[in-house]
Amino acid sequence: MPPSAFVGRQQQLDLLLSDAARASGGESRAVLLCGDAGIGKSRLLEEYLERTPMRHSALGGCLELGAEGIAFAPFTALLRQLVRVVGEGGETAGGELARLVPGLGPVRENTDDNGRARLFEAVLTFLEESALPGGLSLVIEDLHWSDASTRDLLVFLLRNLDSVPVHLVVSVRSDDLHRTHPLRRVLPELERLPRVRRVDLEPLSRNAVAEQATALRGAALDPAALELLVERSGGNPLFVESFLAAPDGGSVPDGPRELLMRRVEPLAAVTRKVLGLASMAGDRVDHGLLAEVAEASGIGEDDLDEALREAVDAQVLRATDTGYVFRHALLAEAVKGDLLPGQRVRAHRRYAQALAGGVPGLPRAEAVAQLAHHAYAAHDHPRALTAAWEAAGLARDTSAYPEHLELLERLLELWELVPDAGERLGFPYGELLLEVCRAAQIAGSMRRAVEHATEALADLDPGTEPELAARLLVARGLAFKELGRLDALDDLRAAAALLPEGHPERAAVSASTGAVLMMQGGTTEAEKVTRAAIEEARACGDRASEADALITLGSLLDSTGSEEALDLLREGIRIARDMGQDQVELRGLNNLGSGHNYRFEYEEWLVCAEEALARCVELGVFRSQGVMYVNGVVSALAALGRFAEARERLSTNPASDDLAGGRRQALIAQLAALEGDWETSRRALAEFARLLPWDTTTTVEYMSDHYTRLLLLLYGPQEQLAEAARRALEGERDFGLLSQTRFSVSGLSTTASVVWRLRRRNGPGDRELAGELAGVLLEVLAGEDWPGAPVGEMTRHACLGFLEEDPARALEHWELALSLSERARGIFRGECLYGAFWAVLESGAADRARELLGQAEALLAELGTHDIRQLSGEMRAALAETSKVLPAGLTPREAEVLVEVAKGLSNREVGERLFISAKTVSVHVTNLMGKLGVNNRTAAVARARELGLG
Known part of the structure; x- marks a missing residue:
């Protein structure tokens, strides 16, 4: 043909x-x-x-x-x-x-x-x-x-x-x-x-089938034969060839396998036997390997050559530089499927024997992989065990981590079938389970890591094998940590209890425990454990754990704003670099940048982020891991107000995996929300959720998602205050959205502004919703681990400014927040100017309010973001309204109180209506009576009606 x-x-x-x-x-x-x-x-x-x-x-x-x-x-x-x-x-x-x-x-x-x-x-x-x-x-x-x-x-x-x-x-x-x-x-x-x-590729058309048939037969088919061929082949070119291969078309086969075997059936018996042996290797086979298997099956060199020639001539096989490939994988499957079970097992056994003896020219990785496959299929479990172990090592050496894990899991299965498996491999079953657990972590399969460690611990007596039990607990604890589960802490503490003082692995366990405590918000205990880890690491010379613990401790203390925090981070980075601990070093650079961010030192933050990127280039991992650190550069640029540069960096560095891509989308969503590009922000949030599904992603990753959604609800096309409050409360109930201050501090003042806005709107249900959210925020602000760094102090005073009902006391907080926010940019500074503006305005200091509006408009001119534009617009409108002269020199708030008093309401009722305390109402009533020149509420009501306010 x-x-x-x-x-x-x-x-x-x-x-x-x-x-x-x-x-x-x-x-x-x-x-x-x-x-x-x-x-x-x-x-x-x-x-x-x-x-x-x-x-x-x-x-x-x-x-x-x-x-x-x-x-x-x-x-x-x-x-x-x-x-x-x-x-x-x-x-x-x-x-x-x-x-x-x-x-x-x-x-x-x-x-x-x-x-x-x-x-x-x-x-x-x-x-x-x-x-x-x-x-x-x-x-x-x-x-x-x-x-x-x-x-x-x-x-x-x-x-x-x-x-x-x-x-x-x-x-x-x-x-x-x-x-x-x-x-x-x-x-x-x-x-x-x-x-x-x-x-x-769709099936061939009738005309194409006719053209193919003509090319293969050398003459056109008659219409009836063509119609039959189209119907039988379904327009599949391979099936067309197979139908035409039969002398007269033959009867309709039972299925594709029978159809394809028509090409094989006319061949000599020895050729069919060689093809059967070849098919057991898949759709391709090395010549040297096939020759050894054929010889073991009683086929000599000359007979093999003759059989292969016939198979190539019949277009069943195609010769390559090193062996043979079936004309089509389906053909290989058909030939293999035609073999009897016993024939298959014998063929697998002969392949295993040939591969175990070594095949010249066949790369070791390929030979070992095939040996593991054929030995397993031949039920030669001892040989399959040792081959799978070697193949697992080769997979690990090539950084093929998923395959490394699969091969180790195959070993777990074979261990049950080989009585002396431990002697053959040179280690006990528990060590294998530990290796599998660690392999699962490296491959990113944290749930499988937990399952394997749990199985191993169930069969282990910690009293007789404390070190192995401790290692398994650590491995499971680290997997739990990556899954965001609290069980991590229990496992790490249990591991520490099994290791005696001075044990060389205690430092690593303590360092990991401190990191988990930090992630879970246990600041005080985390600091104690991490300082102990540093001492343990220095005592036993574990420099890698020392660097890791120093960076954790520096990260814990960066929220305090102390110089010790930055010094610890720099020391940890230096040691990690000296020790070749690249991931620890990069973590340190990232966290050092965060420390500068806590101090509003945005230029220094940018330097750290750029240094982390430069190190990724030096280490040869820029395009695989560097994109994660590009996000840090973008965040620092945005904090500096350099939004155009931030957008350019986002667009020129593609994401390398789902985690990096998800974080990238979160940044895009946040920047777009600040700039008023609602559609882009929503699309990015949807892509974030697709890349990082809620049920398989740690809660920390979703902090920025919730903050961005809050911005959309507040500054989007339609203000949705009640929805914003409900989302904040649900997030706190579900995963501590508000109380995890290490990760959410930057969004708390915006959340507090929701309370302030609900109180001013005072619609149905607003009072209750604002009260519930204010209660949660006040509890969070009173926490002992509240960040003492400048950003933490500024946020605390901004929150209290929004939550405080008395304008005078609110202004005290706003003045402190304003002072702290002078080095800040964007919404931090904008919120402080906005909150202080309203407190000043309600106190009657119009000139000071105009000054704050001027600063907000200067910030808007510098940044041009939508959030600042909206805040400054509200301030401008309020000031314009205030410029309308109120009678008797009353402030807008005093006028509001007088209107409610004129309705016959008590101080408590007025407070409920205006969402301020009865004591604050009393102060306003005293002030307004003085301005009106009256000395009781009745006279004040009469005067109000005279002025058109009642």
Whole structure:
């Protein structure tokens, strides 16, 4: 039969080529090529690679090996091809790429949590360099078989390949995507990316089937035969070929497998046997490996060559540089499905034996992965156990953390089946469970980490194995911490109790305990535990834990505004950098910036944020982790009022994962709300919730979401005070929105302004709602851990200014808040000017009120934000209303009181109506009577009516 005809896909080919031409101009592009099995994806890709306008091209495919799969398999293939034609890349990239392509140089040991980030960055950099000059076409086939690490790297590349001539085409067998398939979640994420498009291949039309049949048969089919072929094949090109392969079309097969086997059935018996052996390796097999398996099955070298030649001639197999690939994966599945169960087990056993003996030329990672797969399938559990352990280590070394975890979990299963598993691996079952728990944490699977640790602890006697129990408790506690659960503290305390004084791991446990206490708001105890951790770390020489604890202590104390806090943070950063503890160092820089923010030292905050970004560049993790620190730069710029620069930084640094993307959207939403762009703010909040769902995200992440929603309710197109109050109260009941002052202090004064506005509006239900919210806020403000730094003091006085009913006492708080806010920008300063303005106005000091309005308008001219514009507009309108001269020199508040007194209301009733205390009403009544020249309420009422106020 002649080679497969290319028909019915010219439109899709033109689309791929035009997309590649666009990418060649310096704008990376990607296509998701989706379609059912046999629909012609691979054939289309062959044509595309032959005609691509790019200078270089490379092809890689995913392998179907289950849990023992080779992590990053398609990228390993791509990189090998590119290294041969463009070189090894820079020194940094080469060192990391050697994890995937052995032979590029020495592999750096993974000594920190940045190994995966550096690897991703190195692959990205290498592809960018390989694309110049002339462009680069990359094809990844069979993404439906991909491992988690391949999917993660692909998403990272698509998010970060930007202004480089790279065209990436990925094929997906869409009929394989069952409801729980991992790609069902990933594909929509990819399709949302701006330079990614999806192309679906539909069945061939009647005319295209006719064209394909003519090309394959050399003559046109008669109309009746064509109609039958269209009906039987469903327009699937592979099925069309298979029907035409039969001498006379044959009878209608029972299903696709029987149809595809028609191509195999006419072949010689030895050829069918070789194909059966080959199919047990998947859709492709290395020649050396197949030769050893064939020999063990009684097939000599000459017979093997003859069988392979026949299979290639019949277009069942296609020869590659190192082995053979089935004409189509469906064909491999059909051949495998035709084998009897005993034949399959024997084939798996022979593969395992051949791989255990070593196959020349087969990379060790691939050999071990296949050995683990075949030994498990052959029920050779001891061999599967040791192979899975080695494969897990190789996965860890390549930073394939999800696959590392899956292989370790396979070991848990095999442990039950191998009586001497501990002796074979050299460690007890409890140590394996601890390793699995830690692997789950590194892979981001915190719930699985908790489950494994809990299982291990249930079978462990802490009295006989205290150190192992302590390590398991720590591992589970850290997983609980990431999940935001209070159980973390119980586990860490229990672990500390199991370790004697002076134990080398006590410092690390204490440091972690202090960090959890800080996150949960236990400031006093957190400080005590963390100071003890520092002493323990210094006593045993644990410099890494010392740095971690110093940064935690500095972060605890930064809310006090003390210089000790900044000194501790700087010392922790220095030690972490000396020790190569990159994540601890970056955390320290981030928290040092927050310390400056607490002091209104925004320029210093910006310097820290920029330094963290620079360190990400130096460490080779900028595009994988640096985006998190870009958010810090943006926040500092916004605090300085440099909104245009903040927006530019947000738009030029793409998010690398859902957490970074969610935080990015929260920032976009907040900036848009401040600037009055309601639609953008709402869209960003919706995207934030999509990226970081409430049920799987820590409550801390949602603090900014709630604050932004509060801004929308207050300053949006329609003021919604009651809804704002209810949301604040619900947030406090659900997760301590208001009482977690370490994270919510910046939004409390805005929340207090809701109380003030409800009191002034005094509509149905406003009194009760304002009273409930005021009670919660006053309790929070009285807390012993209230931040003493300038931002905390300013917020406290601003809150009390809004909550205080007596204008004179409110003004005392506002004067203090104004003084503290002189270095602040934006809504902090605006709220202080606004609150002080109303307290002054109600006290009758119009000149001082005009001065405050002038300052607010100057702030508006500097920043131009919507919130300041609205606040200053309200101040301007109130001052204009006040300029209307009231009789007898009455202030607006005194006039309001006189109107209510004229209705015959008591001081208590007037207070309830105006939402002020009876004592404050009494003061106003005394003042107004003096101005009216009367000495009792009756005379005051008569005078009010004379003046038109009654």
